[in-house]
Amino acid sequence: MRIAVVGLGIAGLSICARLALAGHDVSGFEQFEPMNTEGSSHGDTRIMRMSPGEGEIYARLAKRALPLWRIWEGLAGKPLIEWTGALMAGPQDSPFVAACKAMSTTPVAALRGDAIHVITRGYIAMPYEWDVFRQEDAGVIAADATRSFLTRQVQRWGAKLFHGAKIEAPIESTTLKINGAERAFDAVIVAAGAWAPTLLPEFAGRLAVKRRILAWFKTEAPRMLPVICCDNDVGVYGMSAPRGLYKLGLHAVGGSTEPNDVREPDDEDAAMLSQQAALFLPKHDPRPVRMSRCLYTVTPDENFLIAQSSANERVLLFSACSGHGFKYAPVFGELAEEWLTGKHSPELEAFMGKRTIASNRLGDEKT
Ligand SMILES: Cc1cc2nc3c(=O)[nH]c(=O)nc-3n(C[C@H](O)[C@H](O)[C@H](O)COP(=O)(O)OP(=O)(O)OC[C@H]3O[C@@H](n4cnc5c(N)ncnc54)[C@H](O)[C@@H]3O)c2cc1C
Structure with a gap:
């Protein structure tokens, strides 16, 4: 056919x-x-999560995807996913964090935000009263x-x-x-x-087509830092990236755009992402070393x-x-x-x- x-x-x-x-x-x-x-x-990079909080159907898709990723890795002759683990975090009543916990197929470590600073040797911080679930079955895809x-x-x-x-x-x-x-x-x-x-x-x-901006920050962390997915007002998420960098994005920030005319990252974007870096990535210079744009196509x-x-x-x-x-x-x-x-x-x-x-x-x- x-x-x-x-x-x-x-x-x-x-x-x-x-x-x-x-x-x-x-x-x-x-x-x-x-x-x-x-x-x-x-x-x-992109985030891999085997226990996605977006719903049960996505957990099923992730389960189907994993053996196929292994086949792709075999054919590619190299790993395409680095299993760094993830910290799913948010205020104590966060439905997103609760959903991630409920979906989890592996044991999750339930932590308070203040423990993260210790676990990551000060490279990542979370508000001390937040709920944080540490998931091992998550990591970074080499996109x-x-x-x-x-x-x-x-x-x-x-x-x-x-x-x-x-x-x-x-x-x-x-x-x-x-x-x-x-x-x-x-x-x-x-x-x-x-x-x-x-x-x-x-x-x-x-x-709806939305503009999204990403920023990379230099990290001196000796090992790959975990993924972070935070249920805050901007939906900040982050992951280790190649060449000693850590990447942050804002899931909930960025207006509608025409796909052929997307505004390049500007000072306002840099300021917003720097603010999140200052909050979540202590021991990092909050000035991005580079930025990039991407498009979300979003259903209601x-x-x-x-x-x-x-x-x-x-x-x-x-x-x-x-x-x-x-x-x-x-x-x-x-x-x-x-x-x-x-x-x-x-x-x-x-x-x-x-x-x-x-x-x-x-x-x-x-x-
Ligand atoms: C900032 C950002 C962060 C993300 N983070 C994650 C993450 O951490 N984890 C995760 O799982 N997912 C993540 N995603 C989502 C993921 O990247 C997307 O779901 C995926 O890339 C969508 O791929 P696609 O092939 O549908 O679209 P696209 O990659 O946009 O591909 C569509 C292609 O169609 C082509 N095209 C369009 N019109 C025509 C035409 N008329 N003729 C010929 N070609 C045409 C375009 O040029 C384009 O190359 C993220 C997305 C963005 C933007």
Whole structure:
């Protein structure tokens, strides 16, 4: 079967990988160059958490993802995840911290905020009255290394990747317009991140595109520091990054943006992130050594949105961001394959219900 995958961020790459392995004729289209820094998947690191507080469905996705990450690591010939552990922290009534604790599959150490200073030898601090759960089954994903590995691997598995190939909006059928030419496919999967609302306008009301800024701080810590995820007013989170740095981001700060015109990090961003560094990273210079921008594509409840187009049931929107999708990346290809075959797992049904391609199950066709 001829499958087009629109967008080669981490979701599109994973989908290309799985469908090429399953024997489909896969073409992946990306408007920018390989390893571009425009969408949501670029950068050195992402947080891995096996006990995500976002809900039970995500704990199931994490469980499915882990063995697949191990396969990817085997093929890449190097670790893609560094298991540093994580500190999930917030005020005593924090629903997020309670959810993380409830989801945990491994024993969690319940601590007060003031213990963190001691445990991390003064490199990380938390308000003394906060609840903190230390989770061992968390760490840091080498994000760019993963993208780079997958870009090579999917082509070895037979997918054809086209960069600098912008699919024209809107997508209304399985015939795509690419740089002025038309190409027909049997199914189209739109993993276009922040550009999905333009390509499939029927979903625009449920997808908000937000600007997010990240900052890196020099650390002298002798060992990799744990991940932090804090339930404070800005939703600060952080992780160890390569070259002796610690990265901070603000989950809850950053306005709406147009994906083709994102404001570069400025002094106001630096001041906000420095303030968080001063609070949470004592023994660090609170001036960022570098900053970067990234895009969240957020649904109202921060769940992923996987849905068939009403114009054509063979066109699937696959939007897996809301700021927490990278860790589940290896499962995205499996979910796309389930959609094609009509054999939905409970995980896929949680996102798109029992809706399958009614007229002719694609998976029943010869590929
Ligand atoms: C600041 C930040 C921090 C994050 N932290 C974490 C974390 O710690 N842990 C975690 O698990 N997740 C995290 N995430 C979320 C994770 O990175 C995203 O869920 C994931 O990268 C989404 O990937 P994607 O492939 O859906 O989108 P993207 O990476 O944006 O890919 C979409 C691609 O489609 C291409 N495209 C769009 N339109 C067209 C077109 N017309 N023609 C051709 N190509 C097109 C784009 O150029 C882009 O490359 C974070 C995200 C951000 C932004």
